[in-house]
Structures are given as C-alpha cells and as structure tokens.
Amino acid sequence: MSSRQIIVVGGGAAGVFAAIACAEAMPEAEVTVLEKGPEFLGKVRISGGGRCNVTHACFDPRELASRYPRGGRALIGPFKRFQPRDTAAWFEARGVKLKTERDGRMFPVSDDSQTVVDCLVRAAKAVGVKLRARCGVERVTRRAEGGFNLALAKTSCRPTGRGDTPVAQDDHQSGDKNVAAPSYEAESLVCDRLLLAMGGCRTAAAAELAVSLGHTLEPPVPSLFTFHVATSWLRELSGISVEPVEASVPGTKLRERGALLMTHWGLSGPAILRLSAWGARELHGLDYKFPLHINWLPRLSAEAVAAELQARRDQQSARFVANTPIPPLPARLWERLVLAAGIGRETRWAALPRAAQHGLVQQLIRTEFPVTGKSMNKDEFVTCGGVRLGEVDFKTMESRICPGLYFAGELLDVDGITGGFNFQAAWTTGWIAGRAMAA
Numbered sequence: 001m002s003s004r005q006i007i008v009v010g011g012g013a014a015g016v017f018a019a020i021a022c023a024e025a026m027p028e029a030e031v032t033v034l035e036k037g038p039e040f041l042g043k044v045r046i047s048g049g050g051r052c053n054v055t056h057a058c059f060d061p062r063e064l065a066s067r068y069p070r071g072g073r074a075l076i077g078p079f080k081r082f083q084p085r086d087t088a089a090w091f092e093a094r095g096v097k098l099k100t101e102r103d104g105r106m107f108p109v110s111d112d113s114q115t116v117v118d119c120l121v122r123a124a125k126a127v128g129v130k131l132r133a134r135c136g137v138e139r140v141t142r143r144a145e146g147g148f149n150l151a152l153a154k155t156s157c158r159p160t161g162r163g164d165t166p167v168a169q170d171d172h173q174s175g176d177k178n179v180a181a182p183s184y185e186a187e188s189l190v191c192d193r194l195l196l197a198m199g200g201c202r203t204a205a206a207a208e209l210a211v212s213l214g215h216t217l218e219p220p221v222p223s224l225f226t227f228h229v230a231t232s233w234l235r236e237l238s239g240i241s242v243e244p245v246e247a248s249v250p251g252t253k254l255r256e257r258g259a260l261l262m263t264h265w266g267l268s269g270p271a272i273l274r275l276s277a278w279g280a281r282e283l284h285g286l287d288y289k290f291p292l293h294i295n296w297l298p299r300l301s302a303e304a305v306a307a308e309l310q311a312r313r314d315q316q317s318a319r320f321v322a323n324t325p326i327p328p329l330p331a332r333l334w335e336r337l338v339l340a341a342g343i344g345r346e347t348r349w350a351a352l353p354r355a356a357q358h359g360l361v362q363q364l365i366r367t368e369f370p371v372t373g374k375s376m377n378k379d380e381f382v383t384c385g386g387v388r389l390g391e392v393d394f395k396t397m398e399s400r401i402c403p404g405l406y407f408a409g410e411l412l413d414v415d416g417i418t419g420g421f422n423f424q425a426a427w428t429t430g431w432i433a434g435r436a437m438a439a
C-alpha cells in the first residue's frame with residue numbers, strides 16, 4: 001500500500017462527514033466510503049419531514065449534552081471540539097446557510113434536505129473521497145501485520161474512481177459500453193484504519209461487525225416514538241395541540257413538560273417524544289403497555305386549579321360547566337375533560353355537587369390514559385443501544401479494544417431527543433473520528 005488506506009463502512013451522516021474530515025486533514029490518504037444501499041445519505045434526505053433538522057441552536061457543550069438520554073456525558077468533551085456552531089459554520093462555508101426556528105431547531109434556509117445531501121456529496125468529491133454504493137460489508141478481520149481485511153457482500157458493486165457518482169448505476173441496464181459489466185463475485189478489501197458508521201442497529205445482527213471485532217452491544221430498542229391510546233374521545237380531538245402539559249408515567253421517574261398533540265391513534269408532540277426517549281428502555285420493558293398521567297395545567301398547583309373552579313362556581317353559577325374552560329385549555333378539550341369527570345353537558349356550576357367539582361380538579365391535573373402500544377415518529381426516530389461507550393475513546397473515537405478501529409454516529413450507544421441532536425452527534429463523532437484517522 002502506498003498511501004494510507006482508510007475505509008468507512010456506512011454512507012450516512014456520520015460516515016460521509018468523517019470521510020470528508022479525514023480526506024481534508026490528510027489529502028494523500030485514500031478514503032473510501034462503502035454503503036450497502038443504493039444511495040448515500042438516505043436518512044439525511046428523508047429527515048425532518050424532508051427539511052433536515054441539521055442541528056440545534058444550543059451552544060453550551062454541557063447543556064447540549066443534557067439532551068442525550070444515552071451518551072450525554074461521553075459527548076461533553078467532543079462537543080467542546082465540534083458543536084452546533086461548528087456545524088453551522090461548516091455548512092455555511094460550503095454554501096448551505098442554516099436558519100434557526102423559534103424552538104431552536106436549525107434547518108437549511110432552503111427548507112430542503114436535498115441541499116444538505118448535495119453539499120455533503122460535493123464536499124466529499126472535492127477532497128477525493130471514493131463513494132461506493134451497493135457495497136455491503138459482510139465480514140471484517142484483523143490482519144496480523146496491522147489493519148483490516150473486509151469481505152463485501154456479493155453485489156453489483158463496482159469500484160469507482162475518486163469522487164465518482166454516489167448513486168450506484170445499474171450498469172448492464174444503462175447500456176453504457178464504457179462501463180465494465182458488474183461483478184457478482186464477492187470482493188475483499190484491505191485498509192489501515194477502519195471506521196464503522198453503520199447507523200442505529202435495529203437488531204443485534206446489524207452490529208455484528210463491531211461484535212466480531214470484540215465489542216459489546218447494549219441491546220437495541222427504539223427511541224422517539226408516539227403512544228397508542230385507545231380512549232375514544234381523544235380521537236375526536238385529533239389535531240389539537242396543548243402547551244404546556246406535564247406527562248408522567250406513575251411508578252417511574254419519567255416526567256416531561258411540553259406541547260402535547262392529540263392524534264387519531266393517541267398522543268404525540270414534544271412532551272411525548274421526550275418521554276419516549278428518556279424512557280426508551282423502561283417502556284420497552286413494559287412492552288409499551290402502561291398508564292400515562294397528563295396534567296393539563298402544570299403551571300397551576302392543585303390548589304390553584306381548585307380555586308379557579310370555585311371562582312367559576314361563585315361568579316358564573318348560571319353557566320354550564322362544560323362551557324367555561326380554564327385558559328389556555330381549548331374549549332373542545334375542556335368539554336371532553338368535564339364529560340370524562342362524569343359531569344353532564346347541561347350541568348350548571350350552581351348545581352355541581354362538591355364531589356364532582358373535586359373529581360374535575362383530579363381530571364385536570366391527572367387524566368389517566370392506558371397506553372397500549374407505540375408508533376414510530378414519522379419525522380425522526382432513532383435507536384437506543386449500540387456499541388458500549390466505555391469501549392471507545394471519545395477523544396479520538398478509536399476503539400479501546402481494537403487499535404485502528406473507529407466508531408461514529410448512531411451505531412454507538414448514543415441517542416438524543418428530537419430537535420437536531422441526533423445529527424449533531426453524527427457530525428461531532430464523525431468529525432473527531434475523521435481527524436483522528438488522519439493523524
């Protein structure tokens with residue numbers, strides 16, 4: 001081998017970013033990204049509802065790290081070296097300006113994830129990174145003399161020149177006479193340094209490469225999901241959002257405050273997604289069947305809610321209870337909560353029994369919903385679990401077990417809440433691994 005051979009397995013955000021960082025830092029190295037799918041950066045393209053929530057405007061490394069249910073502590077050091085400000089500057093320097101929304105999420109000003117994909121592919125080509133699609137890596141072994149042997153799956157993958165097209169062409173169909181017919185023979189490759197960036201391993205088998213090199217896997221379970229709730233009146237309120245509520249799971253420490261969205265299948269919105277991220281393992285252990293409490297008025301104490309109801313009884317005694325909501329609750333939700341508390345639509349405040357008034361306080365501060373399952377969030381979902389963090393040196397992202405082996409992105413036991421934190425972890429760990437492989 002003449003120049004240093006670097007191979008990155010996985011052409012997602014972490015892998016491509018790492019490859020660029022590596023090739024920029026060491027132009028003489030030969031950097032190749034192997035992607036098993038037909039296209040690179042597939043998740044970036046579909047991310048954030050097609051807009052790609054690139055990162056989050058949170059610039060303090062410690063505060064940023066607190067948004068990661070798993071891996072936060074390990075990420076504090078890396079965030080001191082490459083954080084959202086660096087991400088924004090990186091993309092802006094390459095022609096993609098980011099804008100910040102009110103809640104801190106950062107998107108390309110184009111509101112189009114393709115801009116981000118194109119930028120990364122362009123940057124990779126510019127520094128000579130080889131992008132090879134339809135190249136699934138099946139096996140990796142260590143070489144006695146250092147470095148690694150890789151066995152690729154038998155596919156139509158063909159070697160491409162430096163910075164060649166990232167989307168594999170189905171050559172024999174294209175009729176291009178200048179392109180060699182695809183080889184269906186398994187191919188093997190050799191490299192000095194190897195980065196595994198295969199993304200969230202939905203199954204333990206998906207992370208087999210890391211395990212085969214001596215690493216341990218924290219069992220994968222989903223994070224960032226919404227809750228199925230069978231309560232029929234919720235369906236009638238589908239599309240209504242309330243902010244803030246406090247959602248909690250009795251018998252656990254799980255408690256989150258934020259916006260709640262009612263859907264035709266149950267409950268969603270930032271409060272639920274955050275609860276699902278922090279409770280990913282615990283809720284998996286409950287088979288996603290548990291009671292959920294919602295406090296609809298978390299800014300008021302129970303006494304203050306009781307006082308609000310008493311004021312209505314005293315001052316609006318002739319009005320229907322179901323027609324006199326406490327702000328900021330929407331009228332339709334209020335009516336449903338009144339009915340759920342067993343109070344009829346035609347009941348006036350003057351005629352409301354004391355026990356029913358007390359029941360309404362309880363309903364407002366602790367509606368119980370039976371959660372019966374989960375759905376993945378359509379805008380963003382990630383896997384909790386992955387390569388055990390203690391086995392990786394976060395100064396370089398190099399394995400502590402297998403020298404020359406590096407990790408980045410969601411393959412690690414790192415995951416963030418929704419809002420751009422997952423891509424930030426991919427950019428940060430990718431950048432550090434890329435630089436370290438070039439060192």
Ligand SMILES: Cc1cc2nc3c(=O)[nH]c(=O)nc-3n(C[C@H](O)[C@H](O)[C@H](O)COP(=O)(O)OP(=O)(O)OC[C@H]3O[C@@H](n4cnc5c(N)ncnc54)[C@H](O)[C@@H]3O)c2cc1C
Nearest residue numbers: 010012013014036047048053137199379409410420422423
């Ligand atoms: C629908 C959706 C929307 C999302 N939106 C956002 C968002 O807006 N903001 C945000 O911060 N996060 C978002 N996320 C999460 C984010 O996409 C991931 O955290 C991020 O993509 C992780 O990057 P990665 O490079 O580690 O893994 P991936 O992007 O999953 O890339 C890994 C790549 O490795 C390839 N691969 C796997 N095994 C092999 C193998 N053996 N050989 C070769 N290649 C292999 C895979 O095909 C894949 O292309 C979203 C996730 C989803 C599912």
